[in-house]
Amino acid sequence: MVSKSKVSQLMRKEYRDFWLFISPWLIGFIAFSAGPIVAAIFISLTEWNILTSPKWIGLENFINLFRDKVFYTALINTAYYTAGSVTLGTILALIVAILLNQHLKGITIFRTLYFLPSVTAGVAVTILWLWIYNPEFGLANYFLSLVGIKGPQWLFDTRWALPALIIMSLWGIGSNMMIFLAALQNVPQELLEAAEIDGANIWRRFWHITIPMISPTIFLVLVMSTIGAFQTFMQPYVMTRGGPGNATMLYGLYIYFNAFQWWKMGYASALSWIMFIIVFVLTLIQFKLSKSWVYYETSEGR
Amino acid sequence: MLRKCLVFVLIAVVFTLSLQGVLFAQQVVTLRVAHAWEPTFIEVQKKFDEEFMKRHPNIKIQMENYSWDNILEKYQTQAVAKTLPDVFYVHCSWGQNFIRSGMLMNLQSLIDKDPSFNMKDFFPVGFTPFIYKGNIYVVPYDCGAIILYYNVDLFKSAGLAFPSKSWRLDKEFFEAALKLTKKDDKGNVVQFGLDRGPSLDYEVIIPALKSFGGRFINEEETELYLTEPKTIAAAKWWIDLVVKHHVAPTPAESQGLVEPFTFGKVGMTFGGSWMLERWVRFGKFKADVQEWPSGPAGRFTSCAGSGYGISAYTKYPKEAWLYLKEYLSKEGQIFMWGKTGRGSPTRRSAWASFEEAWKGLNVKAFRNAMNYAEYVRPISPVAAQLNQIRDREIQLILLGKKTVEEAFKTIEDESLPIMTKANK
Numbered sequence A: 001m002v003s004k005s006k007v008s009q010l011m012r013k014e015y016r017d018f019w020l021f022i023s024p025w026l027i028g029f030i031a032f033s034a035g036p037i038v039a040a041i042f043i044s045l046t047e048w049n050i051l052t053s054p055k056w057i058g059l060e061n062f063i064n065l066f067r068d069k070v071f072y073t074a075l076i077n078t079a080y081y082t083a084g085s086v087t088l089g090t091i092l093a094l095i096v097a098i099l100l101n102q103h104l105k106g107i108t109i110f111r112t113l114y115f116l117p118s119v120t121a122g123v124a125v126t127i128l129w130l131w132i133y134n135p136e137f138g139l140a141n142y143f144l145s146l147v148g149i150k151g152p153q154w155l156f157d158t159r160w161a162l163p164a165l166i167i168m169s170l171w172g173i174g175s176n177m178m179i180f181l182a183a184l185q186n187v188p189q190e191l192l193e194a195a196e197i198d199g200a201n202i203w204r205r206f207w208h209i210t211i212p213m214i215s216p217t218i219f220l221v222l223v224m225s226t227i228g229a230f231q232t233f234m235q236p237y238v239m240t241r242g243g244p245g246n247a248t249m250l251y252g253l254y255i256y257f258n259a260f261q262w263w264k265m266g267y268a269s270a271l272s273w274i275m276f277i278i279v280f281v282l283t284l285i286q287f288k289l290s291k292s293w294v295y296y297e298t299s300e301g302r
Numbered sequence B: 001m002l003r004k005c006l007v008f009v010l011i012a013v014v015f016t017l018s019l020q021g022v023l024f025a026q027q028v029v030t031l032r033v034a035h036a037w038e039p040t041f042i043e044v045q046k047k048f049d050e051e052f053m054k055r056h057p058n059i060k061i062q063m064e065n066y067s068w069d070n071i072l073e074k075y076q077t078q079a080v081a082k083t084l085p086d087v088f089y090v091h092c093s094w095g096q097n098f099i100r101s102g103m104l105m106n107l108q109s110l111i112d113k114d115p116s117f118n119m120k121d122f123f124p125v126g127f128t129p130f131i132y133k134g135n136i137y138v139v140p141y142d143c144g145a146i147i148l149y150y151n152v153d154l155f156k157s158a159g160l161a162f163p164s165k166s167w168r169l170d171k172e173f174f175e176a177a178l179k180l181t182k183k184d185d186k187g188n189v190v191q192f193g194l195d196r197g198p199s200l201d202y203e204v205i206i207p208a209l210k211s212f213g214g215r216f217i218n219e220e221e222t223e224l225y226l227t228e229p230k231t232i233a234a235a236k237w238w239i240d241l242v243v244k245h246h247v248a249p250t251p252a253e254s255q256g257l258v259e260p261f262t263f264g265k266v267g268m269t270f271g272g273s274w275m276l277e278r279w280v281r282f283g284k285f286k287a288d289v290q291e292w293p294s295g296p297a298g299r300f301t302s303c304a305g306s307g308y309g310i311s312a313y314t315k316y317p318k319e320a321w322l323y324l325k326e327y328l329s330k331e332g333q334i335f336m337w338g339k340t341g342r343g344s345p346t347r348r349s350a351w352a353s354f355e356e357a358w359k360g361l362n363v364k365a366f367r368n369a370m371n372y373a374e375y376v377r378p379i380s381p382v383a384a385q386l387n388q389i390r391d392r393e394i395q396l397i398l399l400g401k402k403t404v405e406e407a408f409k410t411i412e413d414e415s416l417p418i419m420t421k422a423n424k
Helices: A004-043 A060-067 A069-099 A107-119 A122-132 A139-146 A161-172 A174-185 A189-197 A202-230 A234-239 A251-261 A265-290 B002-027 B039-055 B071-081 B095-100 B108-113 B124-130 B152-157 B169-180 B205-210 B229-243 B273-281 B317-327 B330-338 B348-357 B364-369 B383-398 B404-423
Strands: B029-035 B059-065 B087-091 B138-145 B147-151 B189-194 B266-271 B287-290 B302-310
Touching (some): A004 A265, A060 A265, A069 A251, A122 A139, A122 A161, A122 A234, A161 A234, A189 A202, A251 A265, A251 B071, B059 B317, B138 B273, B147 B273, B147 B364, B152 B169, B169 B189, B169 B266, B205 B229, B317 B330, B330 B348, B383 B404
Parallel strands (some): B029 B087, B189 B266
Antiparallel strands (some): B087 B302
16 A cells, blocks of 8 residues: 555656656747737737837727728638638548558558658748649649640639638648548547447448547647638748738738738737637637537546 | 066066057957848958958957848847847838838938048939938948840840830830740740839839829828829830730749749840849840830839948947948949949949949940939838738739729728828
8 A cells, every 4th residue: 555645755756747848848838929929918009110119009909900901801811711721621631541541551651652741841832832823834724724624823813812722731731641540540440340240331430430539639630720720821921922912811921911011010919819819719619519529538428 | 686677677568568468359349240142142241351350450240141031020129139230231121110210320420520431422312211301321332223134135036126225115115025025836925025014013113104204102202193194094004015915924924933034035124233143144145234215204214222221229339330331432342242243333433343344234224324213112111011002903903803093093092091191
């Protein structure tokens, strides 16, 4: 039997180790994230061009924001982009993970190949896609022409520019694919075998066993991808600068323009806070909805 | 006794010398100087700094070279932390923001007190974005007029006479653009007569509109003239080069090709002297330059450039001014930009070396154009926001999504409130 003091000593050690291991992240978070987040609250209530002292203007930035047409455009564009890229990206990542979860010879090569795009450098890939989408000599329109379709102007068409960015976002499904792959490999084989013996076909096994078992992973991927999509910046910055018109003016890009190109840090901070609130509410909704479809293997069940 | 005296004198001498050494060591000042040079030009900069340090052993130059991609963010952060380099590069589009935010030292009194600086030697127009309330804050090192570049090889193969000073936009220039545009059997354009002009971007909008009697913005940057009939007509002439005559690429056609002229598939374009390096020296074709052709309303052009200023937070204003003065002196400009051909000097006295560097080319055209060039506008602190609105709307015209009238009205409607607020 272990004495009470021994338990307490062990607990203290565990506490100490916990704080020790978490401290690098914690210090980084406080210094580089929490500090700026708190500062942004104050800055959003000021008129500040970064270089001179901030001038207190109360809620004026927030009032102006609701009168700003580009704010609404950026918001709608971002919602469209998020819905498209998250939905398509999640479905595609899951499909590829299922295909790569087969016990075939040389499957690791395919896994590496599918994951590779996720680790390639961001700006270089963006420039590559710029060439793919070139209406004159790009690969996208070349392949379409092979099946007799005259491709659109892609990044120079106000209707196609944002879908083009959504399609491009699928390039980075590799990370989510790996997460799904890990989850799929943790689905208990005995459940699948039992269902098979009971006569369940492949679709039923997938829908009633695999999906519920990996639902926490799907939920995680959805939440993280939604937050990531809302913060998308580099692709429109490099490829379109928000154009044509404001067709690809995403929220992150609009914040950047205001903060660093137009020297309106106060307004940019107000925009950031609105984005934070939107993402926070969306995440809360996702958590609320998750209760009806996410299955956790705990004593409480769902 | 004598021996004791000698020892005493010796000790005194050694002590005095060592004290001087300490004092001397304390007088060495490290000056941080920031640039935005491409890697190939850094060696020239290092040589200048070495020579400067030889002339002034009490000043140590610590060169910092910033990437163009994030130089502005770097300056902004340094300014907030008051850690700006003592002397630093300033692009014309940042001048007014930097000055009005208190980042730069007022150089006016130093210039006034120092006859060796010789203000009269400079092209006055080069100072335009660097003056605030009559005071100079930045000294420009280059200021280039925007003029016509042409591909000599393409002109020769088309059997065309080279552009001359007597060219008119609506005559010889237009005819050459038509003749230089070539299509393949399928009707695809494989060679364009012109590039850039129809984009009406920040460097070309002033001369493009003025040549046809239009106008863009006033000097105080309080008014826009984009809805005036003459301005609309002038813009239509340029836009038609793309949408009607198709002698210049559409935005989609030039996507991915940062400067189509570089690839030798464009007959003419417009640019400043800083493009000579890329278009003439490294181009795989022969190119030359000519003044901007005149239009029905006369000959106009714009100019742009960059300079160097001294941080308002510097601890060594005297040494920083000494560096700046020598760097941008006649000799400094010849060494850095004249002899190397890197940029058109702002001092008239340094111009001969620049012309020598580009011997065989008509670079005199740049100098001639400086006599009537106007600085690119807007240059006020809200310029970046105004440029974004203008570029966005002009792109919509070129894509056929808006008419000139609609787009120009939008530019005015969105820009004027911003300009009014900035001028308050």
